[in-house]
Amino acid sequence: MTPVESGTSDANVVVAMNDAAVRVGGRTIWSHVSIEVRAGQFVAVLGPNGVGKSTLLKAVLGLIPLSEGSASVLGAAPGEHNDQIGYVPQRRSFDSSARIRGRDIVRMGYDGHRWGIALPQWFPGSASREANRRVDEVIDLVGAQAYADRPIGQCSGGEQQRLLIAQALVRRPPLLVLDEPLDSLDVTNQASVSALIEKISTVAGVAVMMVAHDVNPILPYLDEVIYVSGGGALSGTPEDVITTETLSALYGTAIDVLTDRTGRLVVVGQPDIHATHEDER
Numbered sequence: 001m002t003p004v005e006s007g008t009s010d011a012n013v014v015v016a017m018n019d020a021a022v023r024v025g026g027r028t029i030w031s032h033v034s035i036e037v038r039a040g041q042f043v044a045v046l047g048p049n050g051v052g053k054s055t056l057l058k059a060v061l062g063l064i065p066l067s068e069g070s071a072s073v074l075g076a077a078p079g080e081h082n083d084q085i086g087y088v089p090q091r092r093s094f095d096s097s098a099r100i101r102g103r104d105i106v107r108m109g110y111d112g113h114r115w116g117i118a119l120p121q122w123f124p125g126s127a128s129r130e131a132n133r134r135v136d137e138v139i140d141l142v143g144a145q146a147y148a149d150r151p152i153g154q155c156s157g158g159e160q161q162r163l164l165i166a167q168a169l170v171r172r173p174p175l176l177v178l179d180e181p182l183d184s185l186d187v188t189n190q191a192s193v194s195a196l197i198e199k200i201s202t203v204a205g206v207a208v209m210m211v212a213h214d215v216n217p218i219l220p221y222l223d224e225v226i227y228v229s230g231g232g233a234l235s236g237t238p239e240d241v242i243t244t245e246t247l248s249a250l251y252g253t254a255i256d257v258l259t260d261r262t263g264r265l266v267v268v269g270q271p272d273i274h275a276t277h278e279d280e281r
Contacts, residue, residue, distance in 0.1 A: 012039045013037070014038060014073070014175050015035070015071075016036050016037075017033055017034055018069055018070050019033070020032075020059070020069035020070065020071055021069055022059055023067040029052040029231075031231060032069075033056075033228075033233040035235050037175075037207050037209055039174065041207055041223040042208045042210070042222055042223050043207070043209050043223060044212050044218055045210065045212070045228060046211075046213075046215055046225060046228070047227050047228035047229045048229060052228050053228050057179055059078060061082060062078035084175065085175045086165075086173035086176040087178075088176075089179050090180050093184065094160055095153055098152050099151045099153065100151065100152055102147060102148045102150060102159070102160075103135060103139065103148045105164070106163055109166075109168060138169045138170050139163075141199075143162065144159065158185055158186075158188075158189030161181055164181075165181070165197070173206065174206060174207060175207045176200065176206050177209050178197070178209070178211065179211045181193060181197075182194065182214070182218070187217070190217040191217055194220075194221055198221035216267055219266075219267070222238050224237060224238075227246070254269060
């Protein structure tokens, strides 16, 4: 698979990898990967389960070192600026008995790394007011005003996901990394959360890297696609990468890419392949 060349010093490049490779347990997960993610872009990391999509995010976060090649994230080595990255990992839903408010979940993204849940009566003053103002701002951004004061366990899956995205955005990160945020959501919530992520990318100028299994809910909103398969990665616009020929070759089975009456691409026949590598669970 031919990688896309990377190596520009453009200040708008938030993530860059050049001829990168990762080995886990003595096994090469992928190699010769060259990608760029720019400010304000919504980029999906796609491909069959078990090929190393989550590993790519971990390499961006500096949690797994490269075995070959180079990478730059926010102008430094991966991991050096993780405090400037909003991260929403793969998750399970909150238990219905969880009583913490959605608003407090969001607030933990602001200063929970120091004190846990904020107690305003103990820490009054301008700092607390600024934190509360910022929490209100991101709750408004994700459209969660109606349920932000509800116990998180009483929120729907889509509502919980919006609040977790708000938590990841509360410190104004230039990069948002999402690992399967649409997993376990129904079709309606998949569409609304996808539209929300595109809005964040466009309105706030945040670069978004999102791992997804099903491309269809997010396809109308994407700027770039990184397809991981066959030990490498193919990068480009959806129109360049999401084609019948390319996807059939990547998945090793017949896949059709159709155009609906509105001109949107639709992928038909994408296989549901169970994960085969530990890093993808």
